[in-house]
Amino acid sequence: MTIVKAPTTPGEITIGDADGEGFSKTYDGKTFSDSPVVQGPEKDVTLASGGYEYLDADGNVVTSPKNAGNYTIKLTESGIKAVTDANSDYDLGDLSKIVNKATISRAKATLTVTSNDDVTYDGKAHSLEVVSKGAVNGETITYTTDHNSNTNVGQYDVIVIADDTAVNENYDITVVKGSMTIVKATTPEGEISIGNAQGENINKTYDGKTFDENPVVQGPEIDVTLETGDYEYLGVNGNVVKDPVNAGDYQVRLTESGIDKVKVANSNYDLGDLTALVNKVSINKAKASLTVTSNDDITYDGKAHSLSVIVDGAVNGEAITYTTGNNNHTNVGQYDVTVAADQNAVNSNYDITVVDDR
Numbered sequence: 001m002t003i004v005k006a007p008t009t010p011g012e013i014t015i016g017d018a019d020g021e022g023f024s025k026t027y028d029g030k031t032f033s034d035s036p037v038v039q040g041p042e043k044d045v046t047l048a049s050g051g052y053e054y055l056d057a058d059g060n061v062v063t064s065p066k067n068a069g070n071y072t073i074k075l076t077e078s079g080i081k082a083v084t085d086a087n088s089d090y091d092l093g094d095l096s097k098i099v100n101k102a103t104i105s106r107a108k109a110t111l112t113v114t115s116n117d118d119v120t121y122d123g124k125a126h127s128l129e130v131v132s133k134g135a136v137n138g139e140t141i142t143y144t145t146d147h148n149s150n151t152n153v154g155q156y157d158v159i160v161i162a163d164d165t166a167v168n169e170n171y172d173i174t175v176v177k178g179s180m181t182i183v184k185a186t187t188p189e190g191e192i193s194i195g196n197a198q199g200e201n202i203n204k205t206y207d208g209k210t211f212d213e214n215p216v217v218q219g220p221e222i223d224v225t226l227e228t229g230d231y232e233y234l235g236v237n238g239n240v241v242k243d244p245v246n247a248g249d250y251q252v253r254l255t256e257s258g259i260d261k262v263k264v265a266n267s268n269y270d271l272g273d274l275t276a277l278v279n280k281v282s283i284n285k286a287k288a289s290l291t292v293t294s295n296d297d298i299t300y301d302g303k304a305h306s307l308s309v310i311v312d313g314a315v316n317g318e319a320i321t322y323t324t325g326n327n328n329h330t331n332v333g334q335y336d337v338t339v340a341a342d343q344n345a346v347n348s349n350y351d352i353t354v355v356d357d358r
Contacts, residue, residue: 005091006041013083013092014039015052015073016100023073023102027170029137031064032102036073040087051079054102068170071102106172109134111143111160113178121185121268125149128158128178139167148180153268156180184270191220192262192271194231194252195279202252203282206349208316210243211281215252219266230258233281247285247349253278283349288313290322290339291355304330307337318346322354 014020020039023032036052038045054062055072065071075083080095112131119126127148135141142163150156158180162173193199199218202211215231217224234251235241244250254262259274291310298305306327314320325338341352 005089007091008041008093012039012041013087013095013098014100015047015075015098018044022100024105025103026105027066027068027107027136029066029139029170031066032104036100038075038079038083038098040083040092041090042087045083045086047075047079047082051076051082065102065104067166068104068106071104072099073102074099104170106170107134107136108174109141109171110174110176111141111162112176113145113148113158113160115178115180117155117179117181119180119182121151121153121182123151123268125151126180126182128180130160134171134173139170141168141171141173143175150180150182153182153184156182182268184268185220187220187269187271191218192266192277193218193279194254194277197223197225201280201282203284205284206247206286206315208245208318208349210245211283215279217254217258217262217277219262219271220269221267222265224258224262224265226254226258226261230255230261234278244281244283246345247283250281250283251278252281285349285351286313286315287353288320288350289353289355290320290341292324292327292337292339296334300330300332302330304328309339313350313352318349320347320350320352 015036015038016022017034018037023034023036025032036047038047052073053076054065055074056062057070062071075095075098083095084092110133114129114131116128130143130145132141142165144161144163146159146161147156148158156179157177159177160175162168162175194215194217196202196213197216202213202215204211215226217226231252232255233241233244234253236249241250254274254277262274263271289312291312293308293310295307309322309324311320321342321344322339323342325340326335327337329335336356338356339354341347341354
């Protein structure tokens with residue numbers, strides 16, 4: 001009697017897990033923990049190390065696959081022998097063609113930019129942190145941030161991008177962008193002023209001309225030299241004085257265009273109410289003198305005589321006017337001649353010293 005091997009039907013022999021399914025796991029930095037099982041028509045065979053091998057997508061053998069991806073599991077010669085010996089009553093066909101899928105799915109991970117919308121301007125560069133979650137087996141998910149070094153006031157969207165590395169390939173990485181808002185710094189008291197280049201009052205001595213230097217606003221960030229139209233002068237009564245010339249005290253303040261320029265140049269600071277920013281500007285009276293020229297050696301001749309007055313200190317071609325007293329004499333005698341500066345607009349620009357003939 002000869003008993004021949006029974007044939008097997010298609011699909012009756014499988015390789016995979018204990019249920020005959022393909023292997024699958026989530027990436028954890030380690031290879032598959034279960035040994036493959038061949039479901040045989042007679043006996044199932046749990047394969048020992050060396051009885052099977054894994055192939056990558058290119059058909060290359062991969063020893064102990066760990067990285068995320070799709071692999072194929074198949075029998076080696078020793079595995080074929082073990083299955084054949086356990087199922088010797090069956091014609092198992094070409095066992096080298098018995099394969100199944102083995103999959104390592106990517107692990108879930110996140111990269112989250114931690115938002116901060118209350119950074120006060122301090123002139124330094126600020127950046128946001130990135131929180132990484134989901135890495136396994138002591139690995140580090142590397143990344144690059146963009147728009148993440150900011151100094152000036154403003155709102156910035158900071159994004160994070162996972163690097164293209166072998167480690168990161170094993171993760172399904174969700175990225176969450178963040179927001180950085182840098183708010184204006186408060187201007188310390190006295191840190192903003194209007195005046196000359198040194199931040200002091202503007203003053204000059206009367207010369208018949210207006211100020212020849214433009215006011216400068218000393219800002220907490222940038223100083224601004226104002227141009228015509230950016231500022232105006234006020235008289236003691238609060239009225240605007242265009243190009244003040246006469247001696248006196250004035251105030252200088254910003255116009256709307258000046259305020260705009262100062263704000264643009266110092267945009268990282270809360271400058272407060274710039275309409276209230278003023279300073280004193282002065283045109284001091286010029287020094288002048290009126291001197292009666294004495295003459296104590298006039299011989300009587302029957303005619304009226306008077307003394308001359310020397311004017312010193314007048315500027316810009318102006319004439320300081322005056323009136324003399326007791327200055328018209330004919331008869332023999334000694335006379336004291338006086339001089340007094342007239343009260344007028346021109347003379348009000350001078351600090352006039354009078355020297356009488358006494």
